[in-house]
Amino acid sequence: MMKIQKKMTALPAKPHYTASKPFFSPKEIIFRGEKRAMVFKLSSKFQLFLLISFMFFCGWGLYSSHMYHRSDTIINKKEEQLDKTRVAYEDLLTEFAALNKSIENIMQGLGKEENVSKKKANAYKNQAAMIESRVNKITQEHSWLSADKVQERTSLYEAQLQRDLLASERDELQERLASLNEQYEELREYQKDAYDKVISTSGKEVAKMKKVLSDVNKALKEKGQYFNALSNRKDMGGPYIPSKKEMEEDKELNDKLTSLYQNMEDLDYYTQVIETTPLGKPVWSYWVTSKFGSRLDPFKKSKATHKGVDLASMSGNKIRVQAKGKVTRAEYTSGYGNLVEVDHGNGFKTRYAHMKTIYVQKGEELEKNTAVGEVGSTGRSTGPHLHYEVIYRGVRVDPMPFMQAKL
Ligand SMILES: [Zn+2]
Numbered sequence: 001m002m003k004i005q006k007k008m009t010a011l012p013a014k015p016h017y018t019a020s021k022p023f024f025s026p027k028e029i030i031f032r033g034e035k036r037a038m039v040f041k042l043s044s045k046f047q048l049f050l051l052i053s054f055m056f057f058c059g060w061g062l063y064s065s066h067m068y069h070r071s072d073t074i075i076n077k078k079e080e081q082l083d084k085t086r087v088a089y090e091d092l093l094t095e096f097a098a099l100n101k102s103i104e105n106i107m108q109g110l111g112k113e114e115n116v117s118k119k120k121a122n123a124y125k126n127q128a129a130m131i132e133s134r135v136n137k138i139t140q141e142h143s144w145l146s147a148d149k150v151q152e153r154t155s156l157y158e159a160q161l162q163r164d165l166l167a168s169e170r171d172e173l174q175e176r177l178a179s180l181n182e183q184y185e186e187l188r189e190y191q192k193d194a195y196d197k198v199i200s201t202s203g204k205e206v207a208k209m210k211k212v213l214s215d216v217n218k219a220l221k222e223k224g225q226y227f228n229a230l231s232n233r234k235d236m237g238g239p240y241i242p243s244k245k246e247m248e249e250d251k252e253l254n255d256k257l258t259s260l261y262q263n264m265e266d267l268d269y270y271t272q273v274i275e276t277t278p279l280g281k282p283v284w285s286y287w288v289t290s291k292f293g294s295r296l297d298p299f300k301k302s303k304a305t306h307k308g309v310d311l312a313s314m315s316g317n318k319i320r321v322q323a324k325g326k327v328t329r330a331e332y333t334s335g336y337g338n339l340v341e342v343d344h345g346n347g348f349k350t351r352y353a354h355m356k357t358i359y360v361q362k363g364e365e366l367e368k369n370t371a372v373g374e375v376g377s378t379g380r381s382t383g384p385h386l387h388y389e390v391i392y393r394g395v396r397v398d399p400m401p402f403m404q405a406k407l
């Protein structure tokens with residue numbers, strides 16, 4: 001139709017077009033009705049404009065269909081990311097629940113405990129360390145899950161397209177993260193409470209042991225004797241010092257952790273001292289027939305120093321060591337009769353004389369309360385009794401304060 005050329009009376013006699021007919025040469029479009037005709041002139045510029053427009057629309061169509069497809073992929077990818085984040089979040093929740101449970105168990109255990117044994121103390125120490133590392137790990141995971149990171153991840157994929165489509169999801173996730181943060185803070189509080197309880201219980205236990213030792217010291221001092229079982233304390237690695245990073249993270253928690261570890265070290269140390277100090281009575285029933293110190297020798301009838309206590313008891317009654325140790329003597333001597341000597345370490349030795357029977361052998365390792373023999377009247381003895389000696393660093397000291405110590 002565009003090419004239709006008709007000679008009309010209204011047209012000028014001379015036609016515009018030339019024989020060469022360039023591609024954008026001016027053209028005329030004529031719409032002819034029954035009675036009238038309309039002529040549209042298409043200039044070169046207008047034709048160029050039409051072509052550019054046409055090409056633009058074609059291009060736009062291709063681009064938008066491509067972008068539609070691409071945004072679909074982006075959304076899928078993003079949903080995948082969010083799914084992963086959700087799974088990570090669920091995992092974290094499960095871990096939090098487990099951690100909460102274990103902390104609850106510790107707290108319950110602490111509530112029931114009257115005192116902390118060395119074994120228990122070590123278990124608490126390990127659990128405290130475990131919780132600390134778990135919480136640190138969760139902190140790291142938590143920072144991975146932080147809202148900023150999620151935004152960064154999504155915006156990387158999302159570019160400028162379809163942002164608002166997932167904004168609501170993100171908001172929801174952020175809410176969840178906020179609640180997670182609350183739970184995390186709560187957990188920290190639990191942890192602090194747990195630390196406080198362990199600190200307090202171990203502190204009490206240490207104070208109790210210190211009191212026992214100081215009571216023995218005091219009693220000996222009054223008699224001009226002194227022992228310092230604490231002088232053996234070696235450097236035990238120093239107190240636990242949290243790293244600078246941890247300090248900045250939560251100073252309060254780390255202060256607690258420091259005192260907790262200090263108490264645990266004290267507890268370890270004093271437990272060891274108590275274990276190697278013969279505190280208690282070597283025979284169940286007795287009466288003291290001769291104290292430590294100056295007395296009249298029953299054989300020589302002259303003044304002599306009695307270097308132990310005589311505990312009259314039924315012949316055959318069992319004699320038990322009041323601290324763990326190693327048998328250094330198990331023999332018959334003319335003065336002591338049947339004699340057992342035990343080295344407890346930490347400077348302490350004990351001797352048991354006039355025994356009826358010896359149960360142990362030299363070199364044997366003994367636990368506390370092991371029976372070493374029976375009360376008898378062997379050697380220089382006037383009747384069934386136990387001559388009991390406590391030796392501290394080679395010096396025989398009064399056994400009574402040790403026997404009277406209340407653990
Ligand atoms: Zn004696």
